[in-house]
Amino acid sequence: MMLIDGQLRESVSALDRGLSYGDGLFETIRFEGKVAPLWARHMQRLAIGCERLRMPPPDSALLWQEAQTVVGNLQRCVLRLTLTRGVGQRGYALPDETLPTRIVAAFPMPAISANLYIDGIRLYRCETTLADQPLLAGIKHLNRLEQVLARVEWTDPSFAEGLVCDSRRHVVSATSANLFAMIDGELTTPSVDRCGVAGVARAAILGAFPGCRVRDLPIDEALGASELFLSSSVRGILPVQAVGDTVYAPGPVVRAVQRHWRELGFPMEQA
Structure with a gap:
């Protein structure tokens, strides 16, 4: 309707x-x-x-x-x-x-397998980068051509999302979700002051986990994280299983964030 x-x-x-x-x-x-x-x-x-x-x-x-x-x-x-x-x-x-x-x-609501929330998803490393524009950074404006071009890069259904960087090779987000990483025991999410979207699920996590650090996140540092997960207001909290050949296992932090997500009023998806 x-x-x-x-x-x-x-x-x-x-x-x-x-x-x-x-x-x-x-x-x-x-x-x-x-x-x-x-x-x-x-x-x-x-x-x-x-x-x-x-x-x-x-x-x-x-x-x-x-x-x-x-x-x-x-x-x-x-x-x-x-x-x-x-x-x-x-x-x-x-x-x-x-x-x-x-x-x-x-x-x-699109169907999402519950197994993805348990085992995690694979990310494709996109070549398309996001351009700096602080006036538009954070807001959800109608021009999504960068995301469209990034999403065109893969057709393999085993990849559920794509990892997108800026021109400095700093990770910004997935094509339609925000990224969180556990780095040296610290929960971290990329800054979206120059490009990217400040997701509402991201804001909910930052509110519930005030120790989370918001900063520039070089791609090599992100790939070296002990845990990676995505946040989306529609899909919720998705652990990252792999980025290319780099493999991750869902850990205690992503499970804690998933519990918080359910407490907000979002049930676990069903296959």
Whole structure:
């Protein structure tokens, strides 16, 4: 089910700036029934993104109402909230009046084998790098071409995700998840101050594990970690089993983070 500006329809104007320039933001929100455990964090990131892009923020109460409508009777689903700057004249200049386009759509939760949460996943090392742009770093803006090009690099289904670096060979994230590593007994996650997305699952982990260090993480150091795992607001906490020929075993830290994830209200997936 999809609502566009509160109406049941499936198309937007060809002159919408989200289509023309990627001028907008989105959030991908997991629902368990009518409950979204990380809703507040999604709304916080959306507000930060609106401020960064100089867009008027949406009414969060209205978004919640529309979310409840599209979720309907789905027992478990993924809600995609897209906010564009709306229709505008040709050219990069901002329109004289901004009337954002608001798209709220719900989709069934993709099936994920419970074995992946137990045994872990394999990562492909991507050649595509993320470019520095501090103005856009952290927020979930509509331009995802870097991630698209990184994801094109592999077709082998044994790889569940790809590891992406910046131009300095510092690990940033997976193509659609954040990365955590245990290095010399210290939980660490890459900084996303110059590029990458500040995930809401990442924020939840940082809130629950305040000793986690946020810093630049060179690829060689990351690969030498004793534990690696990914965090995603949709897929949850996934241990990394291998990156190329480097093999890892899920350890006590990833298991502790998985327990916290379940305590937030996200059950273990079923095959």
